[in-house]
Amino acid sequence: MSIVQVDTPGGRYPIHVAPGRLDRLAESIPADATAIALVTNPTVAALYGERVEKALARSGKPVIRITLPDGEAHKDWQTLNLIFDGLLRNRCDRKSVLVALGGGVIGDMCGFAAASYMRGIRFLQVPTTLLAQVDSSVGGKTAINHPLGKNMIGAFHQPVAVEIDTDVLRTLPPREISAGLAEVVKYGLIIDAEFFDWCERNAAKMRALDPEAISHAIRRSCELKSQVVSQDERESGLRAILNFGHTFGHAIEAGLGYGQWLHGEAVGCGMVQAAELSVLTHGLPAESARRVRALVAAIGCPVQPPDLGVDRWIDLMQVDKKTEGGTLRFILLPEIGRACFEPAPLDALKQVLAGAASAAVG
Structure with a gap:
């Protein structure tokens, strides 16, 4: 496994790069977490949803799933509110942890929700596209789109870790x-x-x-x-x-x-x-x-x-x-x-x- 360390004022965290990292996600869940909210889309959920839920459950924390519509066209306020709906409905508190399982759209929206919910909770990046693995999952830039401009509404919010499983690339077109x-x-x-x-x-x-x-x-x-x-x-x-x-x-x-x-x-x-x-x-x-x-x-x-x-x-x-x-x-x-x-x-x-x-x- 390769480990790349990111060190910023907003947080110091590792990037783990290796095959099979989806099965070891519990290692990156903070010990004091009270609950885990897995945010994904139907395409990724069908491939990895159950596997990732089982991996996260090994942390001993309850896991809920929030599924968002797939695609850049849904990177907006309406879709962002689906994350808040799920967190509030399940009474997630400040020690809850969001997990972004998907490409850059999921990572950006999940990170923005984490930056905003209760004025900031922790989140884990689990990028499943090559673009997200090499770019959007690293560095803490989160955002949604506006009809007049891309990524114009967002926040800087660093993850607790980035988990890159190189095996998932085999399912990409x-x-x-x-x-x-x-x-x-x-x-x-x-x-x-x-x-x-x-x-x-x-x-x-x-x-x-x-x-x-x-x-x-x-x-x-x-x-x-x-x-x-x-x-x-x-x-x-x-x-x-x-x-x-x-x-x-x-x-x-x-x-x-x-x-x-x-x-x-x-x-x-x-x-x-x-x-x-x-x-x-x-x-x-x-x-x-x-x-x-x-x-x-x-x-x-x-x-x-x-x-x-x-x-x-x-x-x-x-x-x-x-x-x-x-x-x-x-x-x-x-x-x-x-x-x-x-x-x-x-x-x-x-x-x-x-x-x-x-x-x-x-």
Whole structure:
């Protein structure tokens, strides 16, 4: 088993990465817990619900299950209230522990509920998608969507632990694997050029879930994210680089309607656009942008953005947490392995949104 330690002002906790961790979840339940509320969706519950309930029951605590509708389209206030309904109906107190069993939507909503219920209770992340394992389950960012913007309503709330069972990836469709790999590639682009090189060499193995390759990809992604989060828990500076490709990606999701593209697919395409913008504004070599496009394609993500219209793109981007005083700011690459967080000239942005930059980069 690999253990990655996250150390932030909001909490210090381990990330356990190994096959079979679903059967050992009781080890991460605090001894003074009074009850456990398992939050999941029908798809994941059908695969792992009973198994996880049995594993949690070994802690000696009563376990209730709260099932939420599946999908990004349900990441909203109405669905969040289902968690509160279950907690209140079962008279869960401040020492109750929430367990998020699912992908990023379940993790985000369960974490937000934990941050809010009785002004904060503990929760455990058990991510079942690759994207959640390498990104959303780590770092304590929780949120729901609003029709006008993704993840605009939420809180920072760190889990007591993150339990990553690599075996669960075998049940994911290829599209979900590709979406998760976009976030893996992101870490190489923003902070570790050697890891990006490794991803280029091992793209096919990662897509095929080669045990050694996928375990390394998950572990290294968690290490890199924990390094950033430990230095900047609340995204006041350095942590913003983790949003590379996300300003474009969130606009794609909102513009098409949540759930039309998977989050990782939108981020993958957004990274291609951000690399093109970096060529125009920050001196990223055109060859590096071509490498980004080639790797995003190799992991199975779209590289051609939807035609939303330049004005619509910019309107959607204005509703972004990185926008300050109406000024759009982007995570950009002077070179692979190094990122910065700065405004971009509007004319350059329009070139990218119009598709002109793609032709220039080749």
